[in-house]
Amino acid sequence: MSTTEAARVASVARHDRRVRLWSIAGVLALATGVAASSLGAVLTEGAWWFPLMAVVVAVLASGAAFRSVNSRAWLGSVVAAAGGLVSLVLMFAPQTAILGIIPTADTVSRFGQLVTQGQASIAVQSFPADAFVGIVFLICLGAAAVAVAMDVAAFVLQKPALTAIPLTILLLVPSFVRTELHDAFVFAATAIAYVAVLLVASPQKSTRSAWPLISAALVLSLIVPVVLPSVEPAEQLGSGQGLISTGVNPIINLSTDLRRGVPLRALTYASESGGEYLRVAALDVFSEDTWEPSQNEPTAAGSVTEFPIAPGLSDEVPREEKVLQVEIDRIRGKLLPVPYATANISGLEGDWSWEPDGLTVSTDDSNSRGQNYEVAFVSPAPSVEQLEAAPTTLPDSFERYLELPETLPSIVTETAHAVAGGETTRFDQALALQSFFADGDFTYSEDAPVAEEYDGSGAGVLGEFLAAKSGYCVHFASAMAAMARSLEIPSRVVVGFTPGERIADDSDERRFLVSTDNLHAWPELYFPTIGWIRFEPTVSVGSAPRFAQSVEDDPSTPDVDESQPEPVATPTSTSPATPGARPDLPLDEDSSAATPNGVEISPWWWLVLALPVLLLIPALVRVTRRALRLAAVRQGETGAAWREVRDTAIDLGYPVSATATPRQQFEHLTEHLGDSGTSALSSLLGQVEASAFSTRPETVRVGAVTNVLAALRASVGWRGRLRAALAPRTAFSPRDRRG
Amino acid sequence: MDAPTSGSLPDDVFHDHCDAIVRSISTVIDGKTEAVRLALTVLLAEGHLLIEDVPGVGKTMLARALARTVDSTVSRVQFTPDLLPADITGVSVYNQNTREFEFKKGPVFANIVIGDEINRASPKTQSALLECMAESSVTVDGTTYELESPFIVVATQNPIEMEGTYPLPEAQRDRFMARISMGYPDAAAELAMLRSRELTSPLDALTPVVSVSQLRELIATVRRVFVSTAVEEYAVAIAQATRRDREVRVGASPRATLHLVRAAKARAAIDGRDFVLPDDIDALAVTVLAHRMIPARHTGDTSALLSGHSIADVIERIVAEIPVPVHAAAS
Known part of the structure; x- marks a missing residue:
C-alpha cells in the first residue's frame, strides 16, 4: 500500500467516523426533543421547547465537534457539558458573563435567582402552568443534564441502549407532577426515536441483533399508554392563558381554578330565557376525603340526541322547555357542561354519552x-x-344518597337537627338548611380554608368549616348535602358553573360569558315525585331556583306557579317516578370498566406493572436472538449454529469460554453430555468447522442444532434450565460477529 | 494462498511419510513426541527451527536425527566466539592453475544446516546467517549464490547466560519460525535411554526415510492446505493484540504472522486436514511467537516479566482473549 493510498484510506475512515459521530448526535438530539415534548402536558405554551432544544443541540454538538478531532470519549462528554453551560449562559445570563459566555460569580447568582423563581412559579401555579423564565430555565437545565447523560451512554459507555434511562426520566416528569398526565402519542414517538438511536448508534454495523431491544421498546410503548390513563396533551398554541382542566374529579381542581388571578374564559352560551346553571359532574359518593362520582358506566347506547326523563320527575310537575347554544372556549376534559335536565344535544363532535342518574355528559x-x-x-x-307535599318514601336504590362516612363529625348531624329538626316537611327542612348557610353568619372566603388547613370537600373538614363559618362553595355545598343526608333527604354535590355575565343583548338572543370565576359547587336534594332540586347555600354566590327560595326571606318573590309559564306536559307522559323503573337503564350495573372518571394509577403502580415486563426483557432478547440465529442457519450461515450452541451452554452454566475455538468448547462440553449428545455435538462440530474453515460447502440442518440444544438442556436440572430461560447470561453479550 | 499447482501428495502417502519421520526420530529421542512433532511441523513449513534448552537434554540429538531421517545434504557448524562469517558462507580462494578466484562453498550450502550453540558466535558471524535464512542465498564478494531448496537451519542454544555468549539479535530471532524446548525426560524415558545408549550411538542406526524430492513433495502438499479468511483474521488479531499489550515492548512482527499461518498449515496437514483450524493457530502461537517478542520492563532474564508472567503466559492470555471468528468461508 503506497503512502498516498494509505493517507486516502485514513482520510476516508476519518470522514466515515465523523459522519457517524454527527448522525449519532443528531438522533440523540431528536430523541431528547421528542421525549421532552411530554412536558407539554404540564406547560401551557409550546415556546419553551425551542430554548430547550437549543441547549440539547449545544450539548450534543459540542461533544460531537470535539470528538471529531479528538478520540478521547470521556473528554468529549466534559466538552458537551461545557457546551450546555455556555448555551445556558448565553440564553439566560449573557450580561453577567465575560464575552457573554464565560460564567462569573454573577452568573451563578443569576442562575440561583432563576432557580428560585422557577420553583416559586411552579408552587403558585396550577397545571398546566405558564412557562415563565424561571420554569424555562429549570427545564433547560434538566434538558442539559439529560443530553449529557445521553452523550455519556452513547459515546463513553458505548451502550446506546442505556439512553432509555434519561429518556424515561424525561417522559415520566409529567406523571410525577400529576398522575394522570400522560400522552400516548409522545410515548410512541419517543419509542420510535429510541429505536432510531439504537439503529444509528449501535457499535456494530449489523442491525439484526438490535431487533430484540427494538421489539422490547415497542412493546413497552404499547403497554404503557394502556396501563396509564391517557389524557390529551395540553394544546400549547393559543392565547397563552392556560386551560381549565376538568380532570378526573373536577372538585379537585376547583379551588385552584377559583384562585386564578386572571379569570379564564370558559365558555359562552346564548339563551332566550336567561342565565342557566351548567352542570359538569354530579358527585354522589361521600367519603372522609371528598365527594366523588359513583362508578356507574355512562350509557354508551344512549346517544346524546335522546336523554332519559330526569329521575323522579313526575307528570304532575310543571316544566319549561328551553334551548341553549353553547360554545366552549378553554375547558379541557372529558366532561361537558350542560343544564339540568338535558333532553338532547346536537352539534357535538365525537362520541358522547350520558350518565342516567346524574344526567351528566362525558x-x-x-x-x-x-x-x-x-x-x-x-x-x-x-x-x-308540590314540594311540600312530596312523599317521604324513597326508591330502594336511593339508599346510597343517604350514606354518610362513619368519621363524619357529630357537629354536622347535631347542627342539622338543631337547624331543621323543627320543620315538618323535607322541603322545609332543606330550606332551613339553605338559609342557615346563606343568611346566617357564614362568610365567603377562598383563602381561609387553605390558611386554616381545612380545605377540601370530605367529611373530615366539615367540623372545622362549621366551627370557622368561613369557606367557599365546596364547603357550603358539602356541608349542606351532608346535613341533608343526616335528615334522610337524598343529596349529592354538583360541580359546574353559575350562569355567568351577560355580554350581549341582541334582539332575539341573550349571550352569557362564563369564566373560571363562575366555577361553582352546589347541593342537589331529591324529593320523590319531583326529582333533584338545586339549592344554593353559598353566601353571596349565585341564587337558588325560585321555588327553592325560602318565602320568608324573600317575600317579594312572586308565587312560583305564577312566575312560570304554563307547564308543558312532556310527550312521554308515562314516565316512571324513579329511574330504576326504566328497564333499559340499568342503574346498578356491576361494571369495573374504567370510565373517564375512573381509575387513577399512580407511577408506583405503573412501576409494579412494568416490572415483570422489564424482568422478562433478557428472556425476550435471548429468545429473539435464538430465533434469528436459527433463521440464519436455514440460510446457510453455520457459524450462527455454533454461536447458539455456545451461548446456550453458557446460559446453562457451563464454563465455556466465549473466545475459545469451537473444538476447545466441544471438548469442554463432551465431559457433561451423554453419548448421543456427544455424537450430535461432534457431528455438528465437524459441519461447522468444515463450513467455516475449509473449502467444502457444508450445510447444517436446523434439526441438528436443536438436537444439540436439547441434549445440552437435558444435561442440567430443571433449575438450571429455568435460570437459563429467565436470566440468560448471554442475553446482552456482545453482538454476533459476522463476516 | 500461495499454493503451487503440482507436487501434491495423496493423503495416505503424506501420512505414511510423516509417520515414518516421527517414528524414526523417536527411536533416538525418547518420550518427546510433542517436540518431535513440532520439529517436523517446522520442517514441512520450510521454517528455521531454534531449539533452546539447558545442556544435555538432546537438542543436538534432535537436530541431527531430523537431518538424518531425510536423505539430504546436511552440514553441521559448531558456533564458537572465534568463528568468522566466511567459515559459514564460504570463501573465494585464488586458484593458481586457473588463475581465477574460485568460490569454496561454506557449510551453509546444504539442505539442512545444524548450527550448534549458535549464541556462542559473535554478532558479526551470526548476521552472516541472516541473509541465508531470509533469502535462501549467499552473497560473497558481490556474487550471489542460490542455496538449494529446501534450506532449513536447525539451531540450538543454551538459555543460561554464560561467559562468551552473545544473545541472538532480534532480527535473527525473528527469522526462526519456531523455538522449541526439549524439557527433561521423565524417569522411564531416562531409564530407557541409559540402556539403549550403553553400547552404540542410536544415531548411527538411523537411516533416511524420505528423500529430498519426497521432502519437497511433502512441503508442496503443506502449501496447498486451505486457510480460511476467518483463520487469517484470527491470526492477525492475535498478532495485533501482542503489539498493543501492556506487558510487551515489542510484539509479533508481520513475518511472525506469516510464520504462524505457515506452521498452522503444516500442523493441519500432519493432522490429516486440508484446511487450517483456529486450534492450529492456538496450539502454535507460543512456539512461533514467544522467541521474537520482547517483554516490557524485563529484569535481564528475557523470559520473565516483573509481573512474574513469562512471554508465553502473555501469549496464552491473548490467545484466550481473542474471540474466534466462526463464519462461512470466503469461497
Missing part, C-alpha cells in the same frame, strides 16, 4: 375543548305546594 375519545353545541333541556318548575 366522552371516552373526544374532548370538550372547542365544542359548539345546542342543548335542549327541560327545567322542572314544581310549586312549593
Whole structure:
C-alpha cells in the first residue's frame, strides 16, 4: 500500500467516523426533543421547547465537534457539558458573563435567582402552568443534564441502549407532577426515536441483533399508554392563558381554578330565557376525603340526541322547555357542561354519552375543548305546594344518597337537627338548611380554608368549616348535602358553573360569558315525585331556583306557579317516578370498566406493572436472538449454529469460554453430555468447522442444532434450565460477529 | 494462498511419510513426541527451527536425527566466539592453475544446516546467517549464490547466560519460525535411554526415510492446505493484540504472522486436514511467537516479566482473549 493510498484510506475512515459521530448526535438530539415534548402536558405554551432544544443541540454538538478531532470519549462528554453551560449562559445570563459566555460569580447568582423563581412559579401555579423564565430555565437545565447523560451512554459507555434511562426520566416528569398526565402519542414517538438511536448508534454495523431491544421498546410503548390513563396533551398554541382542566374529579381542581388571578374564559352560551346553571359532574359518593362520582358506566347506547326523563320527575310537575347554544372556549376534559335536565344535544363532535342518574355528559375519545353545541333541556318548575307535599318514601336504590362516612363529625348531624329538626316537611327542612348557610353568619372566603388547613370537600373538614363559618362553595355545598343526608333527604354535590355575565343583548338572543370565576359547587336534594332540586347555600354566590327560595326571606318573590309559564306536559307522559323503573337503564350495573372518571394509577403502580415486563426483557432478547440465529442457519450461515450452541451452554452454566475455538468448547462440553449428545455435538462440530474453515460447502440442518440444544438442556436440572430461560447470561453479550 | 499447482501428495502417502519421520526420530529421542512433532511441523513449513534448552537434554540429538531421517545434504557448524562469517558462507580462494578466484562453498550450502550453540558466535558471524535464512542465498564478494531448496537451519542454544555468549539479535530471532524446548525426560524415558545408549550411538542406526524430492513433495502438499479468511483474521488479531499489550515492548512482527499461518498449515496437514483450524493457530502461537517478542520492563532474564508472567503466559492470555471468528468461508 503506497503512502498516498494509505493517507486516502485514513482520510476516508476519518470522514466515515465523523459522519457517524454527527448522525449519532443528531438522533440523540431528536430523541431528547421528542421525549421532552411530554412536558407539554404540564406547560401551557409550546415556546419553551425551542430554548430547550437549543441547549440539547449545544450539548450534543459540542461533544460531537470535539470528538471529531479528538478520540478521547470521556473528554468529549466534559466538552458537551461545557457546551450546555455556555448555551445556558448565553440564553439566560449573557450580561453577567465575560464575552457573554464565560460564567462569573454573577452568573451563578443569576442562575440561583432563576432557580428560585422557577420553583416559586411552579408552587403558585396550577397545571398546566405558564412557562415563565424561571420554569424555562429549570427545564433547560434538566434538558442539559439529560443530553449529557445521553452523550455519556452513547459515546463513553458505548451502550446506546442505556439512553432509555434519561429518556424515561424525561417522559415520566409529567406523571410525577400529576398522575394522570400522560400522552400516548409522545410515548410512541419517543419509542420510535429510541429505536432510531439504537439503529444509528449501535457499535456494530449489523442491525439484526438490535431487533430484540427494538421489539422490547415497542412493546413497552404499547403497554404503557394502556396501563396509564391517557389524557390529551395540553394544546400549547393559543392565547397563552392556560386551560381549565376538568380532570378526573373536577372538585379537585376547583379551588385552584377559583384562585386564578386572571379569570379564564370558559365558555359562552346564548339563551332566550336567561342565565342557566351548567352542570359538569354530579358527585354522589361521600367519603372522609371528598365527594366523588359513583362508578356507574355512562350509557354508551344512549346517544346524546335522546336523554332519559330526569329521575323522579313526575307528570304532575310543571316544566319549561328551553334551548341553549353553547360554545366552549378553554375547558379541557372529558366532561361537558350542560343544564339540568338535558333532553338532547346536537352539534357535538365525537362520541358522547350520558350518565342516567346524574344526567351528566362525558366522552371516552373526544374532548370538550372547542365544542359548539345546542342543548335542549327541560327545567322542572314544581310549586312549593308540590314540594311540600312530596312523599317521604324513597326508591330502594336511593339508599346510597343517604350514606354518610362513619368519621363524619357529630357537629354536622347535631347542627342539622338543631337547624331543621323543627320543620315538618323535607322541603322545609332543606330550606332551613339553605338559609342557615346563606343568611346566617357564614362568610365567603377562598383563602381561609387553605390558611386554616381545612380545605377540601370530605367529611373530615366539615367540623372545622362549621366551627370557622368561613369557606367557599365546596364547603357550603358539602356541608349542606351532608346535613341533608343526616335528615334522610337524598343529596349529592354538583360541580359546574353559575350562569355567568351577560355580554350581549341582541334582539332575539341573550349571550352569557362564563369564566373560571363562575366555577361553582352546589347541593342537589331529591324529593320523590319531583326529582333533584338545586339549592344554593353559598353566601353571596349565585341564587337558588325560585321555588327553592325560602318565602320568608324573600317575600317579594312572586308565587312560583305564577312566575312560570304554563307547564308543558312532556310527550312521554308515562314516565316512571324513579329511574330504576326504566328497564333499559340499568342503574346498578356491576361494571369495573374504567370510565373517564375512573381509575387513577399512580407511577408506583405503573412501576409494579412494568416490572415483570422489564424482568422478562433478557428472556425476550435471548429468545429473539435464538430465533434469528436459527433463521440464519436455514440460510446457510453455520457459524450462527455454533454461536447458539455456545451461548446456550453458557446460559446453562457451563464454563465455556466465549473466545475459545469451537473444538476447545466441544471438548469442554463432551465431559457433561451423554453419548448421543456427544455424537450430535461432534457431528455438528465437524459441519461447522468444515463450513467455516475449509473449502467444502457444508450445510447444517436446523434439526441438528436443536438436537444439540436439547441434549445440552437435558444435561442440567430443571433449575438450571429455568435460570437459563429467565436470566440468560448471554442475553446482552456482545453482538454476533459476522463476516 | 500461495499454493503451487503440482507436487501434491495423496493423503495416505503424506501420512505414511510423516509417520515414518516421527517414528524414526523417536527411536533416538525418547518420550518427546510433542517436540518431535513440532520439529517436523517446522520442517514441512520450510521454517528455521531454534531449539533452546539447558545442556544435555538432546537438542543436538534432535537436530541431527531430523537431518538424518531425510536423505539430504546436511552440514553441521559448531558456533564458537572465534568463528568468522566466511567459515559459514564460504570463501573465494585464488586458484593458481586457473588463475581465477574460485568460490569454496561454506557449510551453509546444504539442505539442512545444524548450527550448534549458535549464541556462542559473535554478532558479526551470526548476521552472516541472516541473509541465508531470509533469502535462501549467499552473497560473497558481490556474487550471489542460490542455496538449494529446501534450506532449513536447525539451531540450538543454551538459555543460561554464560561467559562468551552473545544473545541472538532480534532480527535473527525473528527469522526462526519456531523455538522449541526439549524439557527433561521423565524417569522411564531416562531409564530407557541409559540402556539403549550403553553400547552404540542410536544415531548411527538411523537411516533416511524420505528423500529430498519426497521432502519437497511433502512441503508442496503443506502449501496447498486451505486457510480460511476467518483463520487469517484470527491470526492477525492475535498478532495485533501482542503489539498493543501492556506487558510487551515489542510484539509479533508481520513475518511472525506469516510464520504462524505457515506452521498452522503444516500442523493441519500432519493432522490429516486440508484446511487450517483456529486450534492450529492456538496450539502454535507460543512456539512461533514467544522467541521474537520482547517483554516490557524485563529484569535481564528475557523470559520473565516483573509481573512474574513469562512471554508465553502473555501469549496464552491473548490467545484466550481473542474471540474466534466462526463464519462461512470466503469461497
